[in-house]
Amino acid sequence: MDKVTRLASENGLVLFSKSSCCLCYAVKILFQEIGVTPTVHELDQDAEGREMERALMRLGCSAPVPAVFIGGKLVGSTNEVMSLHLSGGLIPLLRPYHSMC
């Protein structure tokens, strides 16, 4: 879906979320702890939210939210973000797009 890919490429770090989703909240906290600010799109507050959910599933996400994109490329959901962070790969990936605190 164009909207999802467009939004995903608009910023370096993009998070598709739902305001009611607690796992999405956890991912937001993680980014906060690292010192980065993602651009967040709450699907439950978007008129085309359902469409976007389906698009995210088609892109390969096991759950539509949370879905993290870095530099326009899909990183994945909570699992992938956690693995990436523990292996030390998350921060280097973010470096070109954000200044670290």
Add this chain to the structure above:
Amino acid sequence: MDFPSTQFVPSRMMGTYEPIHQIGMWGENFKSIGNPSISASVIVEVDNKLENESETASHEMPAPSCKHDQEASKPFDKIQRRLAQNREAARKSRLRKKAYVQQLESSRLKLIQLEKELEQAREQQGLYIGGGLEAGHLGFSGVVNPGIAAFEMEYKHWMQVQNRQLGELRTALNAQISDIELRIVVENGMSHYFELFRMKSTVAKADVFYVMSGTWKTSAERFFSWIGGFRPSELLKVLVAQLDPLTDQQIFEVCNLKQSCQQAEDALSQGMEKLQETVSATLAAGQLGQGTYFPQVAMAMEKLEALVCFVNQADHLRQETLQQMSHILTTRQAARGLLALGEYIQRLQDLSTLWATHPREPA
């Protein structure tokens, strides 16, 4: 009901096998329930299983005696290892099936008993026991989830294998074995933990509260529980203290791992708090005290589904932490680390036992 398999398993492992004695034990247990028609059919099924197992038991006998040929028979060892793994998988499957049948039987009997009690209560008091309260009053906890029964069987077996592996680690570290062979022992240890996470994932789908409560663990282990298991940062703390000397590069990598692990842990903890707030708010919505509450409970149920995700994420974090440590450490360090972790858990379990049996002043 006492499940006889715990007596069953050790005698198999020692190779002393008494099928007639085992059948007798099974028969006795079923007689005590007082339902001979059921017990007959189950004993027949158990008979068949025992026959199958006696065949495999005779194949198992040669294995222990080949240890003195170790040097000349490395390929033989590898084949033996694979055969042993297959036997374990088959045995696990049999244990699961046994547990399931056992649970079905006891659940059925509990149901019959409860129905009788309910009849009596209604007759005596002429009360109408309303829908929602019924389950609570009569304690449906008597009817246990077969997923839980299966998990508890598998966990008992998992602990036995764990203790055996710890022994192997101890021996391997003291002996002059090659790095490649030590690597195999380490890989077995790691896979064993990953197996536990898979088991937990399955039972979490059956009953996530069971995993959260840590019922299958000892009391001291439960004291340290975080979202259904040990804290990854605790794990790192215990490990790192045992691993001197580390190279500068390793110290740097461990430091980074500690930090990212802590951040991930904090994120999940705060997510859990948010979940608690959400469920609580949903449940308390509308007026309390009016007696009609089903919509709120139904909505809270939906929110609670997320708990399964959190438990899975926590286990994923534990697995990743172990995985990353094994990348940072040398084979020898990883072996020492696994042994240290295993012994730490054993100490927690001993603490629980000691605490339970420690005489205390009456209140």
